[in-house]
Amino acid sequence: MRTGSVLQHALDFCLPALCPACQIHSGAELCESCCNDLIPIEPPCRKCGSIISNEHGCQHCHNRGIPGIRTVSVRYAYAGPMRTLILQSKIKARRSALLALCELLDWEHIQSLEVDLVTTIPPSPGRRYGPHLASTLAKTIAQKIERPFQSCFKQLYLPAAQHDLPNHLRQHNTADLFKIKTKQNLPKNILVVDDLLTSGNTLQSASKCLRQHGAQKIYAACVARTTALR
Ligand SMILES: [Zn+2]
Numbered sequence: 001m002r003t004g005s006v007l008q009h010a011l012d013f014c015l016p017a018l019c020p021a022c023q024i025h026s027g028a029e030l031c032e033s034c035c036n037d038l039i040p041i042e043p044p045c046r047k048c049g050s051i052i053s054n055e056h057g058c059q060h061c062h063n064r065g066i067p068g069i070r071t072v073s074v075r076y077a078y079a080g081p082m083r084t085l086i087l088q089s090k091i092k093a094r095r096s097a098l099l100a101l102c103e104l105l106d107w108e109h110i111q112s113l114e115v116d117l118v119t120t121i122p123p124s125p126g127r128r129y130g131p132h133l134a135s136t137l138a139k140t141i142a143q144k145i146e147r148p149f150q151s152c153f154k155q156l157y158l159p160a161a162q163h164d165l166p167n168h169l170r171q172h173n174t175a176d177l178f179k180i181k182t183k184q185n186l187p188k189n190i191l192v193v194d195d196l197l198t199s200g201n202t203l204q205s206a207s208k209c210l211r212q213h214g215a216q217k218i219y220a221a222c223v224a225r226t227t228a229l230r
């Protein structure tokens with residue numbers, strides 16, 4: 001654990017608990033004001049995780065969804081307190097932020113899925129030591145829905161930042177991003193967990209890899225979506 005993280009954990013332990021997002025209001029959980037500032041994806045497109053903005057369906061994916069992904073479980077847009085919580089948990093390794101994020105998953109939808117195995121998008125190569133948000137979310141889900149967790153993927157390279165690339169290059173950027181770590185055939189229904197959903201290309205690449213090893217129905221769960229409202 002890095003010195004900064006050790007100090008942060010010591011402070012978290014000694015000081016009175018504050019809302020993990022605003023760090024103003026007291027209490028270890030997300031305060032009422034921050035809860036009210038969350039932006040729900042309502043109603044959600046279950047195919048891509050964006051908001052459905054009119055009667056013609058999803059203007060984001062045009063009802064086509066993310067290739068290879070059957071449904072997406074995500075409740076909030078990546079903005080306001082959600083953005084703060086993700087940054088606090090990823091950069092500052094704050095446990096209270098991590099716990100708050102677990103609470104904000106789309107539990108109702110996740111619990112309605114028929115899943116044999118839960119896996120996670122793995123940490124990027126060369127990532128610094130510390131809690132990995134997507135893995136923590138995946139393990140929390142596995143425990144709650146009483147299904148096994150397995151770390152299935154090895155990430156083979158560090159792709160260029162997706163937001164720096166034009167749309168037509170994004171898919172190519174993540175096309176062969178993963179390798180499956182196990183030689184055994186995978187079960188039929190798999191839930192892949194990532195922290196943040198942006199283009200969906202990472203999930204698409206993960207799905208392709210899982211299918212090559214026997215999986216048939218791939219579901220995705222994320223804690224927030226970056227382009228949910230477009
Ligand atoms: Zn707050």
Ligand SMILES: [Zn+2]
Nearest residue numbers: 045048058061
């Ligand atoms: Zn959609």
